[in-house]
Amino acid sequence: MIFREVEDRDLVAQARRGKVDAYNVLISRWEKRVFNYLLRLVGDREDALDLTQEAFLKAYQNLSKLDDAGRFSPWLFRIAHNEAYSLLRRSRPEEAMDGEPLASLAVERAASLEVTLAVQAALNRLKPDQRETVVLKVFEGFKFEEIAEITGAPVSTVKSRLYAAFDVLKDTLAPAGARGQS
Amino acid sequence: MNCSKDLVMDYVLGEATPAARLEFEAHVKTCRDCAAERDRLDVTRAALTALPREEMPRRIAFVSDKVFEPTWWQRLWPSSQWTFAAAGVLSAAIVFHAVWGQKALATDPALVRREVAAGIDAELQMRMPALVARATALAEARHSEESARLVRTALNAASQRYELERRAERLTMEANFELMKKQMNRILLASRDAVDVGGQE
Numbered sequence: 356m357i358f359r360e361v362e363d364r365d366l367v368a369q370a371r372r373g374k375v376d377a378y379n380v381l382i383s384r385w386e387k388r389v390f391n392y393l394l395r396l397v398g399d400r401e402d403a404l405d406l407t408q409e410a411f412l413k414a415y416q417n418l419s420k421l422d423d424a425g426r427f428s429p430w431l432f433r434i435a436h437n438e439a440y441s442l443l444r445r446s447r448p449e450e451a452m453d454g455e456p457l458a459s460l461a462v463e464r465a466a467s468l469e470v471t472l473a474v475q476a477a478l479n480r481l482k483p484d485q486r487e488t489v490v491l492k493v494f495e496g497f498k499f500e501e502i503a504e505i506t507g508a509p510v511s512t513v514k515s516r517l518y519a520a521f522d523v524l525k526d527t528l529a530p531a532g533a534r535g536q537s
Numbered sequence: 538m539n540c541s542k543d544l545v546m547d548y549v550l551g552e553a554t555p556a557a558r559l560e561f562e563a564h565v566k567t568c569r570d571c572a573a574e575r576d577r578l579d580v581t582r583a584a585l586t587a588l589p590r591e592e593m594p595r596r597i598a599f600v601s602d603k604v605f606e607p608t609w610w611q612r613l614w615p616s617s618q619w620t621f622a623a624a625g626v627l628s629a630a631i632v633f634h635a636v637w638g639q640k641a642l643a644t645d646p647a648l649v650r651r652e653v654a655a656g657i658d659a660e661l662q663m664r665m666p667a668l669v670a671r672a673t674a675l676a677e678a679r680h681s682e683e684s685a686r687l688v689r690t691a692l693n694a695a696s697q698r699y700e701l702e703r704r705a706e707r708l709t710m711e712a713n714f715e716l717m718k719k720q721m722n723r724i725l726l727a728s729r730d731a732v733d734v735g736g737q738e
Contacts (some may be wrong), residue, residue, distance in 0.1 A: 384597065
């Protein structure tokens with residue numbers, strides 16, 4: 356991760372000097388992760404793709420505003436977060452706030468369909484902000500502080516969302532007593 | 538150590554400090570509840586990470602188009618403008634010194650300074666618009682030449698490509714025609730042989 360951070364910093368510096376190829380390397384490095392994060396937020400592949408493109412474009416246009424080039428990824432996810440919530444507010448204002456279930460994701464390539472469906476169902480039981488925190492923590496591997504930066508919430512809120520989400524998730528995915536636990 | 542739900546979560550999510558990890562690992566050896574909670578969270582986390590990442594419908598890439606990139610002189614333009622202006626000031630000073638220098642030596646220094654300053658101002662006022670206009674005209678001329686050259690190059694490349702494609706098509710047609718001729722001859726010869734054999738029988 357340290358090497359990755361150094362490389363990102365270098366690529367950001369080159370992109371700031373107008374080297375589009377350097378920015379394309381950054382895109383190829385992060386596009387799939389940003390796309391999957393957005394897909395789990397908005398639940399639609401085309402919307403997620405549009406938002407991913409928009410996030411990368413805005414990031415490129417505002418590269419000079421990035422204070423620490425080594426923190427490109429949380430900054431990029433912050434832009435993606437803003438784009439997604441902007442879309443959700445525009446398209447379904449009341450549902451975006453109330454925890455409408457995520458539309459089903461494609462599962463045709465899943466190694467284990469049952470597990471994938473169970474996880475999908477469990478994630479659908481979460482509120483959007485809880486689901487986003489789980490995605491950023493478990494799928495994208497961000498630290499609490501980084502998640503706070505991305506979502507614009509205090510670290511304490513991030514933790515409480517994550518703890519509440521795991522309470523819901525473990526009831527579905529690892530019910531008590533299922534493996535001889537008390 | 539007391540049981541702490543937050544510590545179990547931090548441990549499972551990799552957010553506990555090294556010291557806290559060691560302390561927790563020692564604690565779960567004697568606390569069945571915390572050990573069970575850790576196991577359930579581990580299973581939950583493992584199930585979540587089994588969810589595959591979706592492939593993107595299309596890859597994203599930004600395009601760098603050479604035609605729209607600034608040329609070297611466009612990048613230099615703001616500085617070249619000031620270079621021309623500075624050259625103008627310097628030449629005005631040299632001219633003024635050549636004309637007024639000898640006269641100034643023989644008069645009052647303060648008066649000379651005022652006269653020199655006034656002379657430079659006047660010279661600058663007179664020459665500056667012309668110098669800037671000349672620099673602008675030069676830059677625009679270079680820009681036009683560069684654009685015309687790019688267009689000519691693009692047109693040449695297109696016509697060459699068209700010529701090559703036509704030539705390739707012609708060659709292909711000729712080859713097909715030759716092949717067809719050969720096939721027709723072969724069929725003709727075969728039909729003659731058949732007639733000959735039939736006649737002999």
